Amino acid sequence: MNLLWFQTTTAASALGNETDRLVLLKIKEFITNDPHDVMSSWNDSIPFCNWHGVTCSLQHQRVTTLNLEGNNLVGSISPYIGNLTLLRFIYLQNNSFSGNIPQQVGRLFRLQHLNLTRNIFGGEIPVNWSSCSELKIVDFKVNSLIGQIPTELGYLAKLVVLNLGVNNLTGGIPLSLGNLSSLTGLSVAFNNIAGKIPDEIGRLKRLSIFTTSSNKLTGITLPNLQRFGIGINEFSGPIPTSLSNASQLQIFDISDNNFEGLVPTNLGNLQDLLWLGEVPTKAVFQNSSAISIIGNSGLCGGVPEMQLLACPIQVTKQGKNRNSNGKSSSFSSIDIQPNVSFKSLYQATGVFSPSNLIGSGSFGSVYKGILDEEERVVAVKWSRFKALVFEFMTNGSLERWLHPLEDSENQSTDFSLLQRLNIVIDVAYALHYLHNLCEQPIIHCDLKPSNVLDNDMIAHVSDYGLARILTSHK
Structure with a gap:
């Protein structure tokens, strides 16, 4: 009996392994451009668990992670990906994948992380998420997705982060998202979403980051936040006094809306508030005597009477620049x-x-x-x-050229004496400019190799965090 079970299990595992291998080859077929040749290892001469970006489980040797992040890959996602039944993590961010997100992703019932950030995915977000009950992170920001936010996303009970920012989504925020009791971060910023923010969102006790900037949203009831950004929307009426209940609020931006009336005085009770955004110049903010910003040295913007720094x-x-003979030209x-x-x-x-x-x-x-x-x-x-x-600066800092890391391609042996001399001259010209040619002399105060940057073997002095303006009385 035990022998029969072992044979059945072994056969099933072998079949699963072959399925995973064939699926990965199909995924490779859908990649049309591989500028860094990272997919070259995806061939039969190497076990598929050793292919670039592939991680397998130790016990069954089945694919659990697909990580092709940041390889500038061009193509689309093969619908066969839905057959990787043990897949838990998909990281395809920072590439140039396009086309639709395959509906077959919804079959991956063990999937926990799905990150497709900064690609060119279009079409609508899939709606068949009912099998993905383990999903914790869904990150689709910076793509070209259209259509509405699927109601079905609100039934992913374990979802912690949902980021749909910087797309072309329309419609409203689904009421079902108020069911996501584990949600800590929600972003729909920079879309074309309209309507009222559901009150159900405000009852999410763990929600600490919520950004809706640059949409057409109205309505606000959102306590328990640390970061709150609703700039460039269509909110109107008075600023809700209930916002003062968000005792952990650190970042608060309501710029470019249609708020009117008094700024609630109890906002001053938010002791952790680090940034209030740019002070508006419309409505009540037009009258500098109608509001008080005392004690908020980090603010900027506002009407001139407030005497704040510009933003x-x-x-x-x-x-x-250096001229054709290799010498530094005038500044x-x-x-x-x-x-x-x-x-x-x-x-x-x-x-x-x-x-x-x-x-x-x-x-x-x-x-x-x-x-x-x-x-x-x-x-x-x-x-x-x-x-x-x-x-x-394409070549990084002088520090890296003088003291390269072991795996660095910029070896000091390739750094000729003439190049070093030119960099010394460039730095000298920069200091001469700061000390003698500026309207007010500037002392850098922190000149070192890591603050000298190189672009096409032309040195630039950088990082003026400690610089000081030399006044006439010194």
Whole structure:
């Protein structure tokens, strides 16, 4: 009896293994461009559990994870993916997959994470999610999805994060999402969603992040939040006093709506509030004597009488170039470009994805991004909802060239004496400009190899977090 069970189990496992292998080959067929050749390992000379991006269970050697994140793959998802019956995690973010999300994904009853962020998926979101009772994370942000948010998503009882931001979704927010008692994060920002936010959403006790920016939504009853963004919508009437009940609220943005009346004084009781967004200039905010912003040094915007700092996000471009003979030319002035919207930065950096994080420090984090249709590569320095956008330095810092990591391709032996001398001259020119050519002399105060960036072997002095303006009285 035991022998018969063992033989039956072994045969079933072998059949499952072969099914998984064939499904993976079908997935490969649907990929039309593989610029980094990451799919080359997907062949019969290597066990499929060792293929790039594939993880298998130890016991059954069946596929449990498919991770092809950030490989710039072009193509679509094969509907055969629904036959990977032990699949738990799908990570396809930061590629160029297009077409519809296959309905067959709804067959994956063990699926827990589904991340399709920053692709070009179109069509409507599938509706057959009833079998996916284990789903905890659904992340479809930054795609081209259309249609309405499926009511069926509200029956995924274990869902923790639902991010549908930056798509072309229409309709309203389904009442069924109020059933998601485990939900901690919900984003529908930058879509075309309209109507009233369901009161049921406000009763989600674990919901700590809720963003609906840039839609056509109305209605507000949302306690228990840490981040609350409803900027660029069609909310009207007075600002609800009930918002003061969100005792853990840290980020609060209601800019560009139609609120009127007094700003509730009990908002001042929110002791954890770090950022209130840009102070509007319409309605009650037109009269600087009608509101008080005392003690909120981090605010910006507002009417001139408030004497707050402006809130523009500016693109700056270093002005030093080298002429044809390889020497540094004279410095041009900083080129101030048009303001860049938060939505553009949101999309350019993959919603400030950790995979695009270049570095971080006490003055904020720096992300790599691809801006606008011209696909300009930029570096975005981000700190507490303020940003500066710089030209991206393709070769990284001088520190990495002088002291390369073991697996780095930038070896110091490839860094010639002439190149080193040119970089020293470039840095000297930069310091000369800061000290002698600026209207007010600037002292950098933190010059070191990690703050010297290189683009096409032209050095740029960066990171002015500790810089000081030298006044006339010193």
